[in-house]
Amino acid sequence: MITFQVNGISHSVDLEADTPLLWVLRDHLKLTGTKFGCGEGLCGACTVLIDGQPQRSCQTSLAEMQDKKVTTIEGVPVSHPLKKAWLTEEVSQCGYCQPGQIMNAAGLMTSKPHPTDADIDNAMSGNLCRCGTYGRIRKAIHVASQQEGEKS
Amino acid sequence: MSEIIKLSRRELIKAGILVGGGLVLACHIPGGLRQALAAGTTPFAPNAFLRIGSDGTITVIVNKSEMGQGVYTSLPMLIAEELECDWQQVRVQPSPVAPEYDHVTFGNIMATGGSTSVRTEWERLSKAGAAAREMLIEAAAKDWKVKPSACQAKNSVVHGPGGKHLNYGELAEQAALLPVPKEPKLKKSKKHTLLGKPIKRLDSPAKINGTAIFGIDVDAPGMLTAVIARPPVFGGTVKSFDAKKALAVAGVREVVAVDAGVAVVADGFWPAQKGRGLLEIVWDEGQWASINTPAMREEYAKLAATPGAKAYSSGDAAAELDKADRKFTAEYEVPYLAHAPMEPLNCFVDLKPDSGLVRTGSQFQTVDRAAAAGVAGLQPEQVTFETTFLGGGFGRRACPASDFIIEAAQVAKAVKKPVKVIRTREDDMRAGFYRPMWYDRINACLDKQGRPLAWQHTIVGQSIAAGTSFENAMVKDGIDSTSVEGAADLPYAIPNVLVDLHTTKNGVPVLWWRSVGHSHTAFVVESFLDELAHATGQDPYKYRRSLLAKHPRHLQVLETVAQKAGWGKPLPAGVGRGIAVHESFGSFVAQVAEVSMTDKDQVQVKRVVCAIDCGKIVNPDTITAQMEGAIIFGLSAALYGAITLKNGQVEQGNFDGYPLVQMDDAPKIEVHIVKSNEPPGGVGEPGVPPLAPAMANALFAVSGARVRSLPITPDQVRAAMGKA
Ligand code: FES
Numbered sequence: 068m069i070t071f072q073v074n075g076i077s078h079s080v081d082l083e084a085d086t087p088l089l090w091v092l093r094d095h096l097k098l099t100g101t102k103f104g105c106g107e108g109l110c111g112a113c114t115v116l117i118d119g120q121p122q123r124s125c126q127t128s129l130a131e132m133q134d135k136k137v138t139t140i141e142g143v144p145v146s147h148p149l150k151k152a153w154l155t156e157e158v159s160q161c162g163y164c165q166p167g168q169i170m171n172a173a174g175l176m177t178s179k180p181h182p183t184d185a186d187i188d189n190a191m192s193g194n195l196c197r198c199g200t201y202g203r204i205r206k207a208i209h210v211a212s213q214q215e216g217e218k219s
Numbered sequence: 220m221s222e223i224i225k226l227s228r229r230e231l232i233k234a235g236i237l238v239g240g241g242l243v244l245a246c247h248i249p250g251g252l253r254q255a256l257a258a259g260t261t262p263f264a265p266n267a268f269l270r271i272g273s274d275g276t277i278t279v280i281v282n283k284s285e286m287g288q289g290v291y292t293s294l295p296m297l298i299a300e301e302l303e304c305d306w307q308q309v310r311v312q313p314s315p316v317a318p319e320y321d322h323v324t325f326g327n328i329m330a331t332g333g334s335t336s337v338r339t340e341w342e343r344l345s346k347a348g349a350a351a352r353e354m355l356i357e358a359a360a361k362d363w364k365v366k367p368s369a370c371q372a373k374n375s376v377v378h379g380p381g382g383k384h385l386n387y388g389e390l391a392e393q394a395a396l397l398p399v400p401k402e403p404k405l406k407k408s409k410k411h412t413l414l415g416k417p418i419k420r421l422d423s424p425a426k427i428n429g430t431a432i433f434g435i436d437v438d439a440p441g442m443l444t445a446v447i448a449r450p451p452v453f454g455g456t457v458k459s460f461d462a463k464k465a466l467a468v469a470g471v472r473e474v475v476a477v478d479a480g481v482a483v484v485a486d487g488f489w490p491a492q493k494g495r496g497l498l499e500i501v502w503d504e505g506q507w508a509s510i511n512t513p514a515m516r517e518e519y520a521k522l523a524a525t526p527g528a529k530a531y532s533s534g535d536a537a538a539e540l541d542k543a544d545r546k547f548t549a550e551y552e553v554p555y556l557a558h559a560p561m562e563p564l565n566c567f568v569d570l571k572p573d574s575g576l577v578r579t580g581s582q583f584q585t586v587d588r589a590a591a592a593g594v595a596g597l598q599p600e601q602v603t604f605e606t607t608f609l610g611g612g613f614g615r616r617a618c619p620a621s622d623f624i625i626e627a628a629q630v631a632k633a634v635k636k637p638v639k640v641i642r643t644r645e646d647d648m649r650a651g652f653y654r655p656m657w658y659d660r661i662n663a664c665l666d667k668q669g670r671p672l673a674w675q676h677t678i679v680g681q682s683i684a685a686g687t688s689f690e691n692a693m694v695k696d697g698i699d700s701t702s703v704e705g706a707a708d709l710p711y712a713i714p715n716v717l718v719d720l721h722t723t724k725n726g727v728p729v730l731w732w733r734s735v736g737h738s739h740t741a742f743v744v745e746s747f748l749d750e751l752a753h754a755t756g757q758d759p760y761k762y763r764r765s766l767l768a769k770h771p772r773h774l775q776v777l778e779t780v781a782q783k784a785g786w787g788k789p790l791p792a793g794v795g796r797g798i799a800v801h802e803s804f805g806s807f808v809a810q811v812a813e814v815s816m817t818d819k820d821q822v823q824v825k826r827v828v829c830a831i832d833c834g835k836i837v838n839p840d841t842i843t844a845q846m847e848g849a850i851i852f853g854l855s856a857a858l859y860g861a862i863t864l865k866n867g868q869v870e871q872g873n874f875d876g877y878p879l880v881q882m883d884d885a886p887k888i889e890v891h892i893v894k895s896n897e898p899p900g901g902v903g904e905p906g907v908p909p910l911a912p913a914m915a916n917a918l919f920a921v922s923g924a925r926v927r928s929l930p931i932t933p934d935q936v937r938a939a940m941g942k943a
């Protein structure tokens with residue numbers, strides 16, 4: 068039995084220890100906002116925050132999760148600057164990659180509240196978008212970081 | 220920042236509540252869908268596409284699949300414009316499969332493809348909205364005992380003489396009793412308030428909240444999840460298998476053989492996947508186990524040097540070429556490509572003795588429903604087909620073979636429980652359906668001014684439609700129109716043209732891939748034209764212009780893109796510009812690419828300027844987004860994309876072997892929409908074709924390397940430059 072928090076709620080999960088967090092979230096906790104894209108750490112669609120750090124949930128096994136705190140896309144408030152910027156910049160096309168993009172961007176902004184283009188390249192390359200929304204993702208991150216600046 | 224990420228209890232509850240209501244979310248609740256569509260539950264249902272509730276809610280029923288291209292917004296905009304309704308009240312419901320939702324021009328099927336959604340639905344949906352508006356006005360006029368002409372509709376309210384007004388909700392019941400006007404009057408375009416405006420997408424909130432339901436997210440009580448072990452080569456079959464070890468995995472319920480291979484059915488994806496790894500299977504590899512890409516290339520190249528079936532001819536190209544002193548010949552090739560949508564294929568099926576339910580993303584619902592019914596031994600009408608969001612389509616979910624539907628139906632039939640089959644990325648990439656590999660050879664000769672006098676283009680590759688239910692409609696006299704589109708209809712003023720085709724056959728399953736035949740013909744035609752311009756010392760932009768005098772729409776996008784890109788202006792050292800223009804799916808697109816090279820001979824595209832004329836427009840921001848996306852899609856193919864076969868096996872399996880453009884190699888993109896009153900054209904696909912030739916032409920401009928084979932890898936560049 069592994070106990071950890073997801074979006075502020077504690078869960079005790081009794082599954083094979085090698086089950087990737089991705090499938091614990093999707094199949095057992097029914098949090099399907101976190102997506103499966105490659106299963107090999109190559110696409111970023113499954114990105115969540117674990118103790119505040121962006122991690123690929125397809126590469127994280129349940130065994131590593133004891134006492135950890137996970138945030139998924141469902142746990143990011145709609146008032147979050149990134150979510151707001153994603154709407155004003157009209158980033159989403161098919162939308163499948165976007166939860167992973169937003170979670171990874173959230174991790175970036177925690178470490179760099181005002182990322183440069185190079186910071187964004189560095190952090191966000193590896194989160195694939197087959198619909199090609201990269202330009203708008205970049206813009207939305209900049210917009211969100213300005214909102215953050217105004218607030219503080 | 221971190222405190223924002225932390226979830227408050229209130230937010231959680233809010234998210235939970237949001238699932239049940241709100242503007243956009245209505246589109247993913249199948250229960251809600253059934254309700255809204257059932258006759259009698261909404262007072263006013265003037266046609267198949269519109270429901271108005273007594274609370275004023277406007278429900279637009281959309282018969283096209285939302286795969287990123289924005290149809291859940293653009294199609295409601297067409298109705299709302301004529302309806303004169305409050306846009307905030309508009310909700311979307313995906314349509315069921317029924318004849319009234321069939322494609323306007325594809326025959327008796329519900330389908331999303333060919334960049335046709337706005338083009339083919341414009342009139343039908345505009346009229347649907349206008350008819351409802353007239354009925355609502357008529358209902359109000361009756362109530363007030365005035366002439367309808369004395370009333371006006373605006374923002375979901377009908378206004379009458381003396382400040383009288385009634386809103387649509389109040390009028391819905393009375394309007395429903397009136398006859399539906401056959402020829403409602405459409406608004407003049409200068410009166411449009413929605414069309415032509417960058418309206419926000421209705422599906423965006425659900426897509427950033429994790430509440431949008433894609434096929435892979437479908438769940439149902441008692442549902443099991445399956446993954447299928449598939450033959451290593453196309454056409455392979457199971458000889459025998461031992462499931463003992465797989466069945467020992469905790470969570471694995473059953474192992475069953477289906478046509479696609481051996482399915483491991485489990486409580487969730489992970490045990491199914493683990494179980495699959497432990498299967499012991501003996502395969503019969505069948506007749507295609509010896510396919511190798513290099514040998515196939517050689518065969519194609521040989522064919523390309525011989526005349527094929529005539530696809531188009533004007534003048535006498537052969538005679539002119541015979542006479543010519545100087546001939547220009549070039550051979551081009553492009554590989555098989557996978558669609559690789561970010562959402563790997565999947566399908567949910569639940570079969571009962573006299574009914575069935577399929578829930579997944581599809582571009583061919585009628586075909587897919589019939590396929591599932593066929594497996595189940597049911598009539599198509601007994602099967603309910605619910606369309607989810609598609610995590611990308613690009614043609615892959617418009618599969619005449621319904622491969623991903625049939626395999627799920629077979630598993631569901633075998634286990635007699637609701638089942639969702641999920642393909643892993645490797646399954647998705649290796650189990651087939653690719654853009655065909657093509658080989659092209661062009662011969663040309665020039666007149667005294669250096670203009671093409673004769674142009675002979677031989678194309679070699681598989682037919683997509685052959686052997687499918689689309690063959691009759693798409694293959695004429697042995698020519699699959701999609702094999703030669705963009706080559707057999709050249710806009711350039713060339714007096715003698717011959718285009719011929721060799722249709723090859725092999726076991727590699729092929730399918731339409733975003734822009735279909737244009738994805739290779741634009742590369743060939745626009746690259747070769749560039750070669751001719753350079754060979755005669757002419758500017759490639761001016762050369763094209765001189766040959767397009769009779770094609771004003773080509774000319775306009777070409778001139779626009781040249782001007783916006785600063786064609787002819789000096790560039791920094793090490794940067795080159797290339798240009799291309801191409802018509803497809805009723806739209807005209809020109810692009811200028813700016814390219815440099817790393818010291819490792821890797822091409823880098825820094826900037827792409829794009830101009831499109833797609834006729835009358837609905838949502839300009841969607842058009843811009845589709846151009847941006849198409850350029851990245853085209854760039855992934857031009858830089859990296861190749862599916863290759865070794866001993867019948869696909870060599871790529873995941874994004875390491877089949878890379879996509881990422882944030883750090885995405886160019887700056889500028890899109891310019893040319894004003895046009897022409898009939899609407901497509902926007903999903905036309906942005907793809909010009910990218911590869913614009914990039915290849917820019918590479919030539921900066922380096923002198925003419926690469927005629929995609930993808931343009933450092934090896935290709937070195938070979939073209941004569942470097943070892
Ligand atoms: S699914 Fe985890 S990185 Fe792709």
Ligand code: FES
Nearest residue numbers: 161162196197198
């Ligand atoms: S929006 Fe479709 S994959 Fe990114």
